[in-house]
Amino acid sequence: MANFNIDADKDLTYDAIVIGSGISGGWAAKELCEAGLKTLVLERGRIVEHVVDYPTMTLDPWEHELRGGLTPEQKAKHPKGGRSGFIGAFNEHFHANDLENPYTEVKPFLWVRAHQMGGRSLLWGKQTYRWSDLDFDANAKDGHGVDWPIRYKDIAPWYTYVEKFAGISGEALGLPQLPDSHFLPPMELNCVEKHVKERIEQDFNGRNLIIGRVAHLTEPLNGRGKCQFRNRCDRGCPYGAYFSSNAVTLPAANATGNLTIRPFSIVQSVVYDEQKGKASGVRIIDAETSEEIVYKAKIIFVNASTLSTTQILMNSTSNRFPNGLGNDSGELGHNLMDHTYRVGAMGTVEGFEDQYYKGRRPNGIYIPRYVNLKDGPQSDKFVRGFGFQGGGGRSGWGAGSNQEAFGGDFKDGLMKPGPWEFFITGFSECLPYHENQVYLNKDVLDKWGQPTLSIDAEWKANELALNDQARQDAKEMLERAGLKDVMEFDNKHEMGFGIHEMGTARMGRDPKTSVLNGNNQVHGCANVYVTDGACMTSSSCVNPSLTYMALTARAANHAVSELKKLNL
Amino acid sequence: MNRRDALKKSALALGAAAGAPTLISLLQACAKTDRLTWTPQFLSEDQARFISSFVDFLLPKTETPGGLDVKADVFIDLMYAKTYDEAGQNQVVADIEKFNADCKTKYGKVFAELSAEDKANCFKEHEANSPKFPKTVWGGAVGPREPVGFYRGLKSTVLWAYFSSEEIGKNVLSYDPIPGEYRGCMPPSEVGNIWSL
Numbered sequence: 001m002a003n004f005n006i007d008a009d010k011d012l013t014y015d016a017i018v019i020g021s022g023i024s025g026g027w028a029a030k031e032l033c034e035a036g037l038k039t040l041v042l043e044r045g046r047i048v049e050h051v052v053d054y055p056t057m058t059l060d061p062w063e064h065e066l067r068g069g070l071t072p073e074q075k076a077k078h079p080k081g082g083r084s085g086f087i088g089a090f091n092e093h094f095h096a097n098d099l100e101n102p103y104t105e106v107k108p109f110l111w112v113r114a115h116q117m118g119g120r121s122l123l124w125g126k127q128t129y130r131w132s133d134l135d136f137d138a139n140a141k142d143g144h145g146v147d148w149p150i151r152y153k154d155i156a157p158w159y160t161y162v163e164k165f166a167g168i169s170g171e172a173l174g175l176p177q178l179p180d181s182h183f184l185p186p187m188e189l190n191c192v193e194k195h196v197k198e199r200i201e202q203d204f205n206g207r208n209l210i211i212g213r214v215a216h217l218t219e220p221l222n223g224r225g226k227c228q229f230r231n232r233c234d235r236g237c238p239y240g241a242y243f244s245s246n247a248v249t250l251p252a253a254n255a256t257g258n259l260t261i262r263p264f265s266i267v268q269s270v271v272y273d274e275q276k277g278k279a280s281g282v283r284i285i286d287a288e289t290s291e292e293i294v295y296k297a298k299i300i301f302v303n304a305s306t307l308s309t310t311q312i313l314m315n316s317t318s319n320r321f322p323n324g325l326g327n328d329s330g331e332l333g334h335n336l337m338d339h340t341y342r343v344g345a346m347g348t349v350e351g352f353e354d355q356y357y358k359g360r361r362p363n364g365i366y367i368p369r370y371v372n373l374k375d376g377p378q379s380d381k382f383v384r385g386f387g388f389q390g391g392g393g394r395s396g397w398g399a400g401s402n403q404e405a406f407g408g409d410f411k412d413g414l415m416k417p418g419p420w421e422f423f424i425t426g427f428s429e430c431l432p433y434h435e436n437q438v439y440l441n442k443d444v445l446d447k448w449g450q451p452t453l454s455i456d457a458e459w460k461a462n463e464l465a466l467n468d469q470a471r472q473d474a475k476e477m478l479e480r481a482g483l484k485d486v487m488e489f490d491n492k493h494e495m496g497f498g499i500h501e502m503g504t505a506r507m508g509r510d511p512k513t514s515v516l517n518g519n520n521q522v523h524g525c526a527n528v529y530v531t532d533g534a535c536m537t538s539s540s541c542v543n544p545s546l547t548y549m550a551l552t553a554r555a556a557n558h559a560v561s562e563l564k565k566l567n568l
Numbered sequence: 569m570n571r572r573d574a575l576k577k578s579a580l581a582l583g584a585a586a587g588a589p590t591l592i593s594l595l596q597a598c599a600k601t602d603r604l605t606w607t608p609q610f611l612s613e614d615q616a617r618f619i620s621s622f623v624d625f626l627l628p629k630t631e632t633p634g635g636l637d638v639k640a641d642v643f644i645d646l647m648y649a650k651t652y653d654e655a656g657q658n659q660v661v662a663d664i665e666k667f668n669a670d671c672k673t674k675y676g677k678v679f680a681e682l683s684a685e686d687k688a689n690c691f692k693e694h695e696a697n698s699p700k701f702p703k704t705v706w707g708g709a710v711g712p713r714e715p716v717g718f719y720r721g722l723k724s725t726v727l728w729a730y731f732s733s734e735e736i737g738k739n740v741l742s743y744d745p746i747p748g749e750y751r752g753c754m755p756p757s758e759v760g761n762i763w764s765l
Contacts, residue, residue: 060745060765062734066646072653085708190752229747230765342705356759359750396762397731401716401724404695406688408630414727415632415741415761425705487703489710 003049004254008262014040017282017297019267019312022119024532024548025303026245031556033258040295042265042284045116050246054236056090064089081112091234094122100447106456110496111307117263118246119305123234126215126242127389128168128546130159130179134374135540142383145335145432146508148537149518158550166243166549167221170213178368185218186211187363191355192392192420199481207370212363212389215243229359264288266448269316270300270325270528278527285448298568299527299559306501306533307438311453313505314440326515326522333439335432335506336457337539339498342491343467344388345474346423347483356394356417364391367424369541382465386541388474390424422483426470429541431462432503457495500544502536520555527568531555606642610649610657615664619644621680623726625687632740640729663718694719737764
């Protein structure tokens with residue numbers, strides 16, 4: 001079932017190389033292949049073909065011997081990733097082996113990795129929101145970090161472009177701080193969510209509670225089926241209903257006949273040609289044979305995921321770039337950001353006992369940012385803002401563990417829908433701090449003898465102040481919406497739990513203070529583009545993946561146009 | 569009831585010579601807790617007997633299957649065997665032994681041999697003294713957290729073993745592997761028991 005051309009070794013020279021096949025790498029591959037470029041995608045892990053390689057996609061709990069439980073041997077492979085709480089037997093095969101890929105936590109940092117074709121696009125949360133000029137202006141306005149070299153108008157058409165192909169469901173509302181996407185029909189709120197929405201919007205001027213905007217099809221698109229509401233996304237979707245590289249961009253790239261994907265290819269470095277003043281190719285180590293191979297190309301897209309991309313750039317040293325490719329500024333590895341996680345409130349809702357729902361909706365509610373808006377009041381406690389995700393549902397049998405009851409009536413009672421519960425949890429923006437950084441660690445090597453990363457980053461006063469406000473606001477909103485037993489929480493998770501790593505090779509206007517220019521080209525090495533989370537200049541409080549898609553499509557089309565003009 | 573008591577009582581019953589049906593039902597009742605009908609992979613016979621009696625007392629058969637009907641006890645032993653590391657396994661054994669030792673101190677017998685009344689008293693006491701599980705958001709605990717202890721942990725495991733079984737998941741709860749749509753509001757009467765997945 002060789003649907004993909006994986007025979008890279010017969011040809012060592014390509015028009016373009018893309019490092020990584022996750023959300024941004026998949027988009028780069030699609031755009032470059034469709035422009036007619038012979039493109040090699042280098043993937044660190046194995047091939048995962050859509051549907052074919054989703055072994056658990058339809059398994060019911062009882063069809064797995066341990067009903068989703070992990071063996072000690074499986075758990076031992078994920079001492080770090082396991083902290084996320086998301087690894088179980090039905091998705092364990094999509095999570096990287098921490099033992100083969102160590103990293104060092106100078107301060108606690110959770111780095112969740114997925115080393116296979118498709119990367120974390122198989123596992124992501126699929127919340128997709130446009131950023132706005134509230135975000136792109138932010139650094140310039142309050143002086144944190146450096147100014148983004150682009151504004152909303154530069155990326156808006158690319159948002160539309162990627163949305164039409166990816167398929168984003170949601171409701172258009174015309175909010176300036178959360179611009180509308182090109183939408184497929186929205187998913188439905190359930191009764192309690194509708195009720196809470198009404199109460200919050202009535203009581204809090206300027207706050208909205210909306211259905212999440214998500215990269216799930218609610219109508220068929222380009223041969224992909226619509227969401228069947230099974231909520232088994234992280235096993236791979238047999239319908240291709242959610243956006244993943246495997247289901248969407250890589251098949252499109254492959255259909256051009258221009259794609260070669262090489263699995264088990266650990267990128268050691270980007271090779272810099274001192275004479276020509278640009279990159280000439282990529283050196284890899286074959287993960288299975290440890291053989292070193294250099295592939296050549298005119299354009300190189302580095303899309304290995306935020307921290308892995310920076311690791312590769314740091315490892316790519318030359319006379320011209322002794323401190324890592326594109327690191328004239330000294331900013332490579334710095335300004336690491338994430339979003340805060342699990343800070344909010346929950347409670348129970350009375351009065352809807354005659355209501356239930358059907359379907360396991362892979363989506364919840366969203367409360368867009370309402371603090372420090374462009375024309376609104378400004379907080380004196382913090383800059384930037386936060387948004388909330390959340391949702392409501394009726395508790396099931398799991399609630400039985402805490403009930404002070406046992407026996408036949410207890411058992412049969414658990415078969416009926418329990419009380420309605422509702423929660424919201426905030427995602428706060430993280431400022432770009434120079435001292436939040438990663439660097440190469442040559443004392444700890446990976447399975448293939450390569451230096452690994454040390455991560456030294458932490459939340460600071462502004463993030464903690466945002467979280468305090470988010471927690472208090474969450475409680476206030478739920479209480480005023482009439483919820484009972486409202487409990488606020490702040491798990492104070494370390495950075496990384498948001499799994500929204502951003503920065504470390506930021507875009508900027510000035511090569512002296514940034515790594516990439518406004519087209520995502522590496523300063524001083526114009527034929528290398530970085531369009532994954534590493535490129536981000538600020539973090540917004542809004543989920544970033546849609547912005548990676550748009551930036552990637554924009555950069556790929558820039559690269560093709562420059563190539564045609566013989567500028568690369 | 570243990571085997572010796574049962575024999576004593578059956579001898580009495582025989583002596584009375586009036587109640588052969590009583591004798592039969594008595595023997596059947598005892599066989600249920602006395603003789604293990606399955607071979608544990610990890611637990612000893614005594615420990616397995618504890619798990620079986622715990623399962624049966626927590627989730628007895630009613631109009632719907634009981635915990636033993638869906639072999640929740642067999643699955644829990646499998647969990648211990650295949651998903652616990654050695655430290656976890658040692659802890660389970662120690663916890664079962666302690667639970668039984670406490671039963672002996674308080675009620676004179678290990679849990680499996682207690683009368684229904686004493687089992688209920690034992691459970692009530694543990695319910696009152698065991699901390700609760702924290703609330704969760706996306707599978708992660710939030711709010712105040714403290715260890716729930718062996719009783720509530722096992723109770724939770726038994727519920728999982730029961731409700732994740734094929735019989736309950738497919739035939740008792742409302743099973744809909746491919747809903748195809750999301751309906752945000754509908755009367756529970758159109759669904760019946762809760763969704764199983």
